[in-house]
Amino acid sequence: xxxxxxxxxxxxxxxxxxxxxxxxxxxxxxxxxxADFGIGxxxxxxxxxxxxxxxxxxxxxxxxxSVPVEWSASQPDPAQAPRLxxxxxxxxxxxDHQVAVLISLTAAPGWVQxxxxxxxxxxxxxxxxxxxxxxxxxQAVELFPGANTREGWGAEPDAxxxxxxxxxxxxxxxxxxxxxxxxxxxxxxxxSSPSKGDISDLNFLEDLYANGAIDFxxxxxxxxxxxxxxxxxxxxxxxxPVLRHYEEVxxxxxxxxxxxxLIWITRICPPSGTIDASDSVYQDLNMQSNWMSLAxxxxxxxxxxxxxxxxxxxxxxxxxxxxxxxxxGGTNRYHSFYSVLREMISLNKTGSVSIMPGxxxxxxLEKKRP
Numbered sequence: 001x002x003x004x005x006x007x008x009x010x011x012x013x014x015x016x017x018x019x020x021x022x023x024x025x026x027x028x029x030x031x032x033x034x035a036d037f038g039i040g041x042x043x044x045x046x047x048x049x050x051x052x053x054x055x056x057x058x059x060x061x062x063x064x065x066s067v068p069v070e071w072s073a074s075q076p077d078p079a080q081a082p083r084l085x086x087x088x089x090x091x092x093x094x095x096d097h098q099v100a101v102l103i104s105l106t107a108a109p110g111w112v113q114x115x116x117x118x119x120x121x122x123x124x125x126x127x128x129x130x131x132x133x134x135x136x137x138x139q140a141v142e143l144f145p146g147a148n149t150r151e152g153w154g155a156e157p158d159a160x161x162x163x164x165x166x167x168x169x170x171x172x173x174x175x176x177x178x179x180x181x182x183x184x185x186x187x188x189x190x191x192s193s194p195s196k197g198d199i200s201d202l203n204f205l206e207d208l209y210a211n212g213a214i215d216f217x218x219x220x221x222x223x224x225x226x227x228x229x230x231x232x233x234x235x236x237x238x239x240x241p242v243l244r245h246y247e248e249v250x251x252x253x254x255x256x257x258x259x260x261x262l263i264w265i266t267r268i269c270p271p272s273g274t275i276d277a278s279d280s281v282y283q284d285l286n287m288q289s290n291w292m293s294l295a296x297x298x299x300x301x302x303x304x305x306x307x308x309x310x311x312x313x314x315x316x317x318x319x320x321x322x323x324x325x326x327x328x329g330g331t332n333r334y335h336s337f338y339s340v341l342r343e344m345i346s347l348n349k350t351g352s353v354s355i356m357p358g359x360x361x362x363x364x365l366e367k368k369r370p
Contacts, residue, residue, distance in 0.1 A: 041309060138180060182218065187201035253304075289336045
């Protein structure tokens with residue numbers, strides 16, 4: 001009897017250890033239900049300097065890796081299996097180091113496109129296939145960032161069609177038994193003179209709620225290109241977007257009863273000077289690093305911002321990705337923001353009141369995450 005009791009006790013302890021291990025694998029920061037802020041970086045799997053980028057990812061101890069996947073490039077022919085050898089390498093690294101991965105799915109191939117955008121059923125099948133191929137590591141999928149633009153959606157932006165796609169992917173992932181978080185929109189703020197066919201990200205978000213998308217988007221993502229001003233600049237109506245545009249997105253979410261939803265910032269391009277000549281100072285990498293530092297500190301203080309991905313580790317194939325900072329430059333030299341980001345991540349993981357590098361200033365009363 002005692003022997004049987006000991007055997008049962010050992011089995012119970014083993015089961016507890018297994019559950020604890022699984023809990024560590026899936027304990028991603030910045031997801032709904034988590035009070036923690038997550039910091040990530042993008043890796044272009046088809047870009048240069050992949051070995052160095054993975055070394056950087058390990059040194060930084062990132063919470064998230066964002067991987068842009070151009071569907072049309074990986075599977076131009078539906079009769080052929082997707083070519084994902086480079087992605088496999090990144091995903092294997094993430095699995096070995098227990099880093100959560102966000103796949104940002106872009107550029108649906110022609111055989112998936114319809115007049116109203118990517119086919120929902122085929123997209124759901126591909127998303128479920130990716131989740132089954134990378135169990136555990138793939139924890140979130142961002143569906144067609146820039147869905148409020150023709151370039152991002154591949155057709156005239158259509159909130160109803162996007163909602164239908166979200167519902168189909170949600171059902172497909174559930175039926176496949178793959179727990180993957182959906183990240184919706186990748187909303188692009190629109191300048192005062194939008195390209196033909198593009199619509200305001202705020203209007204598009206309103207239309208998503210009007211079509212019932214709240215049931216399928218626990219996270220709304222925002223990609224901030226073509227910014228102007230310092231990080232604290234107040235958003236002006238009818239003007240060019242600033243970092244604090246996320247406050248306008250949050251107002252729309254609150255107005256539609258989505259207070260429990262999170263915002264993820266999945267791309268930030270510091271001001272380049274194309275909007276305002278005074279912003280050209282941020283072409284200097286040290287000034288750019290200062291701007292990014294302030295941006296991260298500011299975003300972490302917002303309890304509804306779950307994850308921020310403000311830079312890539314390696315450049316995009318063919319050169320820099322439209323102002324998105326790369327920590328590894330074209331000459332294989334590190335961006336000056338690398339050491340700052342590393343310290344911020346360390347402070348964030350230890351639960352420091354502030355992630356400001358160096359000695360915190362006395363008397364700061366700014367509300368921040370623990």
